[in-house]
Structures are given as structure tokens and as C-alpha cells.
Amino acid sequence: MIKETYRIEGMHCAACAAAVERILKKQPQVESVEVNLIMNQAVIVANEELDLEAANQALQKAEFAILPLAEYVTVNLTIKGMHCASCANACEKILKGQNGVKEASVNLLTNQASVTYDKRKVKLGELLHALQKGGYEGSVILDQQQKVEEKPSFYERWHIPIALVLAFVLLYIGMSHMLPIALPLPQIIHYETHPLNFALIQFVLATLIILIGNAFFIRGSKALLHGAPNMDSLVCIGTGSAYLYSLYALVQIMQGNLMYVHHLYFESAGVVVALVMLGKHLEARSKRKTFDAIRSLMKLRPSTATLYKEGEEITVSLEEVAIGDQIVVKAGDQIAMDGTIIEGSSSVDESMLSGESMPVDKEIGDAVVGGTLNLSGRLLVSVSANMDNSVLTKMIRMVENAQGKKAPIAKVADQVASVFVPAVMVIAVLAGIFWYVMEQDFTFSLTVFVSVMVIACPCALGLATPTAIMVGTGKAAQNGIFLKSGEALERFAHIDTMIFDKTGTLTIGKPVVSDFIGDDAPQAFAYMAAAEAGSNHPLSKAIVDHAQKIDAPKYTASEVVSMHGLGVQARIEGKEIVVGNAKFLKEKGYAIKEEQEAYHKLLKKGNTLVFAGYDGRLLGVCAIRDELKADSAVTMKKLRSLGIDVVMLTGDNEIAAKAIGEEAGITHVIAQVLPDQKGDVIASFQKNGKKVAMVGDGINDAYALTLADVGIAIGSGSDVAVESADVVLVKDEMKDVVVAYELANAVIRNIKQNLFWAFFYNSLGIPIAAGLLYFFGGPLLSPVFAGAAMAFSSISVVSNALRLRRFQAKW
The missing domain is CATH 3.40.50.1000 (HAD superfamily/HAD-like)
Structure with a gap:
């Protein structure tokens, strides 16, 4: 079997991840697929090498793409100090001469260089350092660097506010005259005096909104054409039907059939699209909060490290640090990578790892973890793990994997969602036909059809499980x-x-002295510690540690002889010291009464008894055990x-x-x-x-x-x-x-609540949209209110999941 990780492009939500998984599983070589929405990656297990071209063609039909994880990276540099062609050639030669550089092209006219290199063999900082040694100054072109938080474009900032303003104007024009108290409307666009203008202004506004929200129609239509209809398909068909019918009415008004002024549904199409856009935006903003755990962990990782090489300190990007490299960590800096201290000592704040606020003293030979904070002293650290295998990366990966994997309970929602959209389409068509037969009114029938299509969004079902898992696992990570x-x-x-x-x-996993029976404990432990000082046995270490703890006097033992399974004998100040079990001391002539009640009590508590005798006198008995x-x-x-x-x-x-x-x-x-x-x-x-x-x-x-x-x-x-x-x-x-x-139980309860409300909402919303209340004399649901309700359902599910952030165990 071959297991490979690929990059997936074009995923926006859990439904996208499910679609990618479904498409890839159809490839003949593929045995299993695990898609990680957060990382935009897919881990594929195949019985032979994946046909990447065929898989990409299949995914592109649904607006996705699959790419291999690149080993080479290309960076554009600005180089200062070049004055002629020979300078450019020299820079090119320097760059190409670095181990790991695949291509290097220097442009004298723009003072720039494009370099493709293997980041595993050479570091960007080393390339810049090599140029510096050659008398040139290189720097990365800022707009080529990946930014953690890029500023949104004008369209990203303003498309939703503009759409909402246009929708408000459209709603006012289209429905102001339908209210119990008619709102004022300029005569130039009034439906009674200028019906064509009334229709045209709505047409323009609705068209602008649909153009702004065209992504729904592009994604929805493609998903429908490929037999995998989704939420976008419902919005696309519902609002598209209302828009097209209104367009037909506009043509009729142009031809003089002024009665069609009452058959315009531009406001339904435009306002619903704007509301769906707003709902998806609020939903995305709420979902971003579920990634807090990963973001907070990622913030712990510095972006650069100070590499110590041949007596020089070079700043390099974190991705370029390799095992065996030596990095410098100054006081107040975060430790860039996992490693072992080879020079210096300091106190390190490891609260990100353990949750404990007290700093930990570190010396030469001690391990340090990337992301922890060096509080004092300069450290030289030998890197023991690359970025992919660091403790912090493993922590992040654990959270990412947990958030990307589905719980079995999610299968219920998946199974429902897979048949939900087609079922809704059938219900919408049947409801439309039913009311057309009942009312003989195409406009009424279209209203029902659009309302059913819009209100029956399965997003709440799709969000019920992953949001709760994301927040729950994130909360758990914050608690270590x-x-x-x-x-x-x-x-x-x-x-x-x-x-x-x-x-x-x-x-605690370490034997410690729990009790002692004897006359002079400090003196007894002084003699025992001297005899046991050279032993690595856990019981010997417990005795030595306890002697240091009680500040016992220090002696030096000679002629130390260890008797396997019995104990140790030595000489201190010319006199014999014997430390060991009862059998050993009896052999040495000491009177040991093992049946003694005090000894028996110690044994019942799970202690191991170590006896000590000095110069023919029993010093006492030491009780050692692994404490709770x-x-x-x-x-x-x-x-x-x-x-x-x-x-x-x-x-x-x-x-x-x-x-x-x-x-x-x-x-x-x-x-x-x-x-x-x-x-x-x-x-x-x-x-x-x-x-x-x-x-x-x-x-x-x-x-x-x-x-x-x-x-x-x-x-x-x-x-x-x-x-x-x-x-x-x-x-x-x-x-x-x-x-x-308790957190696991809280998450499962939250998922069940989300699923209940998602099922309940759709079970209640679809019949109302289909005209059930109207059938019994109640009101008919407007597509506008259906769109608002649909957005609210998704937001409510995400908001419920976010309550887990306030979780606290009950003690």
C-alpha cells in the first residue's frame, strides 16, 4: 500500500470535504481517503501510485483540484549592489553554488532574482548570507511572502454591505405598497403611475445583487449538473426561478400587459441571495472562532530562528531549521525548536505545554520544547526534531486531526444530507404543482416552490457535528x-x-522513602547514602535522595561491595556498614525480627524494607515505596x-x-x-x-x-x-x-442538541414553506423570511457549539 498526502484546493466547508472524499474514493487505485478541511489536505492510501491527472480531472468537474506537496520552493529576491552584467552573473553564480538550489535567475534591470531551492537542503537565510559574503544585499520581496493575515480586498470588505443596502432598497420598492399602511414611493418608480420603471429598477437592483452573489449560482449549478446537488443548488434553483419568472413578467409589462406588475418577484430573488450571503458570512465568522485552539497553538511558534553556524548567528525561517542545527535563544525569546541545551542555563516558562505557571530551571543536557519561553539567560540549543516532528507540531496535528475526523454520530447527519437535497427538490416541485392545481395561480405556486427550496438548507445538519468537535477538542487542548x-x-x-x-x-513512578524506624535518622541515612552512592538501583537512589532532602551529614565509603539481590556492604571510617534486606543482615550477624508488628504494618502498606547496620549495631529500617x-x-x-x-x-x-x-x-x-x-x-x-x-x-x-x-x-x-x-x-x-x-460527554450532548434542532427546524420549516399553515387558513411564508430563517438555523447551531468554550469540569 502507498500512503501519500496531497494538497486540495477549492474546499470551503464540510460538504466540500465530503464531496472531495467521495470523488477520490471512486478512483480505481484508492483504498481509503481522509480529508482534512482545516489543512486543505487529503491523506490517500492506494494499492498503487495514484493517477494524479485522472483524479484531478474528476475533482475539477466539481471545482476542486488536487496537487502534490511541493518539495521545492521558489522565492523572489531583491538584490542591492549590482551595477553591471558581471555583478548579475556573480550573484547568479553565488546562488547556484549553494547546495540545494535547483534554479537561479538574476535580472539586472529589475535588480531581482528568482530562486528555486530544496528547503530541506538549504535555508533562505543561508542564501541571503551567501550573497552578503559576496558583497551584495539580498532581501525577500514582501509581496511574495506568505502573510499570516492578508488584508481583505475591497470586494471582500464591501460586497456584503453593498448587497444588503441594495436588498433593502429593493425590498422597500417591491413591498412598500403591500404593507397595511403603504410607505411613500417616488412617482417615477411607482407601480401605478410608472409600472415599467417600477419593474426596471427592481430588475437592475436584483441583477446587481445576483452578480455580487454569483458564487452560489456557479457552485450550485455545477453541483447539480454533476449529480451532487447541495445547499447552493437549492438557492440557485429557488432564487433563479423567481428571477427568471420576474424577467418574463418584465417582458410582458414592456409589451403592455401591465397586470404583470403584480407578478414581479425580483425582491424575493435579490433579498434571499443577500440574506444567504449574510448568513454564510456570519456562519463563517462564527466557525472561525472554533479554530481558536489551533490559532493559539500556532501563535506559540516563532516565525524565525537564530542559527549558530561557524561562529556566526544567522536569522533563518523556522521551516529551514534541521535536526542537528544549533540555535541561539536569548532571554525573553521563544525557543524556536525542540532540542537539548548544550550551553547556558535559564528558567523556562512551559505553561503552554503543561498549563503550570511556575517556570522550570534548565541546565546543560536538559531538553527544551519549541514554543516555550526562555525567561533568563542565553541558551545554545542543539535541535533534536525538525518542525514536522516537534512537540508543538504534534500538538497542533492532534487537534487538527481530531477536528477533521468525524465521530460516528455524524454518519446520521451525513446519511440524511445525502438524500435531503434531492428530496427537498421533489417536495418543492410537488408543492408547487399542488398549489397551482388548487389556486390556479402560477405566482402563488412559484412562491411556495421558492420558499421550500430556500428554507430547506441542510447546512445546519452539516455543521451540527464538526463545529461541536472543533470547539470541544480546542477546549481540551487549552487544558492540556x-x-x-x-x-x-x-x-x-x-x-x-x-x-x-x-x-x-x-x-509518581519513583520509589521514595516513606518511613524510618530507628533512633537517629539523619546519622543512619548519612551512613546508608554513603554506601549506596555509587549504585543506580531505584532503592539506592531513593535513600541517597532522602539523605539530601533531610540534609544528613556526608561520608565517603570505601571497599564497597554490591551483593546482587541482597544489598551492599562497605567501610566508613574503618567500620563496616551493611545495607540490604533482612536476609542479608541476618547473614552478617544482625538480629532481625521480621515478625515485629511495626515491620508488618509497613509491609501491609506496600513498602519495601531496607535494613541498615553499622559496626555491629542495627541503625534501623527504612521503608521505601512508590507513592500515590x-x-x-x-x-x-x-x-x-x-x-x-x-x-x-x-x-x-x-x-x-x-x-x-x-x-x-x-x-x-x-x-x-x-x-x-x-x-x-x-x-x-x-x-x-x-x-x-x-x-x-x-x-x-x-x-x-x-x-x-x-x-x-x-x-x-x-x-x-x-x-x-x-x-x-x-x-x-x-x-x-x-x-x-466530562468534556467528551458535553461535546456529545452538544452534538445531539445540534442534530435535534437541525432536524426539528427542517421538519417544521419545510411544511410551513410548502403552505401547510395557509391550507388551514394561516399565512403563507415569504421566500424572504425563508432565507432569513435558513441563515438563522446555521448560526444557531454554530452558536450552540461555541457554548462549549465556557465548559468547566464539576468538582
């Missing part, structure tokens, strides 16, 4: 929780069993209150496992489980009909995370665990499990 897909989010909302790995998940995280117990309590069965899974012995379980408030403990058996435990719960979430952090949890209905990885855990999981908790806090669960 990354939901990788809409599907995972929906599964998470239906979880009834949550299984937690113990070590590193519920516990501060928020583990309260998290378990909250999960149980939400009706979730909590289970702890560990490879530890049963005594230690039950001790930790009891402290955490977990009664269901499964101990002595080997890494390869964790998946079997997950499967056994699933066979009993349970919906299982697995929370873990290690490589040994990867299989279980994949097998569970929802895998939840602790962000501080292994890369394998993070990659295997559906949900990633960046902050390493147990309470985020609850936040993620």
Missing part, C-alpha cells in the same frame, strides 16, 4: 488534553470501566460518583498492590499481571460487554492502550504509549482524566 479523533471522543463519552496502570500513572500522586484518590472518587467502575492493574505483588489500591480508594485491584497479559485483561472486560478506557504511561502499556475502547496516555510517559493512545494528558495530572471524560 489532546483528543486525537472525533471517534475517540464519542467512544470516551460511553465508557463505563476505567482501568489504570499503577506505576507512573496512579503513582496527590490527585489520584480524589480522581478515583469523582469517577466512581460518575458511575464508572475503576480498576487498578499492576505487575506488583498483591500486598503492595492492595495497599496502593486502598489508599487510592480502588477496591478492584488486579495484581501480578505481566506486560503481555494486560491486553488479555482488557479483552476479558470487553467480552463481558464493558466499554473500557485504559490509562497508562509505559511501553508495556502500549498494546493495552491500543486494544481498549479508549486509550489514555500520560504525556510524560513513553513515546510509544503516547502514539498508541486516543487521548493524551500533557500535564501528568490524574484529574485531567475526569476533565476529558
